[in-house]
Amino acid sequence: MGIKGRDGAFAQFLSLPARNLIELPDSLSDDTAVFVEPLAAAFNILETPELTSASEVAIIGDGKLAQLIVLVMAHAGCPLTLIGHHTEKLELARKFGAQIVLLDSPSVGLEWAGRFDAVIEASGSASGLATALRIVKPKGTVILKSTHQGSTPLEMSQVVVNELRIVGSRCGRFRPALDFLVGSNVDMGAMVSQRLPLEDGVRAFQEAALPNNLKVILQID
Secondary structure, X not given: OOOOOOOOOOOOOOOOOHHHOOOOOOOOOHHHHOOHHHHHHHHHHHHOOOOOOOXXXXXXXXXXXXXXXXXXXXHHOOOEEEEEOOXXXXXXXXXXXXXXXXXXXXXXXXXXXXXXXXXXXXOOOHHHHHHHHHHEEEEEEEXXXXXXXXXXXXXXXXXXXXXXXXXXXXXXXXXXXXHXXXXXXXXXXXXXEEEEEHHHHHHHHHHHOOOOOOEEEEEOO
């Protein structure tokens, strides 16, 4: 919705085909249900054939999507390391299942070079991809979840020399995400930074762009 052919959902009312609807169980709160779509995008990573529960995985980024990816990969049983810039968000990732959290710095790419079977780039920063290529093992896989504005500089020689796979990963099916939220005891409230009324929609987007915020909810009465 809101991408092509129809208006988006930031409105008091909207129209959409009934076949697009998925019924939510009464046990699922609205605050939890708003995470179904981004969590589905995180679950889509598990469709990557090279990933198994034995894969040692690094996640670059500590924002909303990165935190949800931690939940999914921890649920799959993968040993997890998260690299980010914000201490509070690193601690949340630890609570969500990351065994190791690292404060990003130029030394991380050197100290952890060639360490991981798979690296998931979810930082939204062009520098995250360069870090991913440094810390993935030869013949490893880099999974891209970020969509960067403009061009992204990339040293392709590492991809050839180390025989790396670069995989794009976008949206996912809602059902695995919905089943996870219904069956787990994860407190998604920890992801909600602010709630604003619909008339403050522009401000909500501004707040959501700030590095210290995670999920900003538009409350539609």
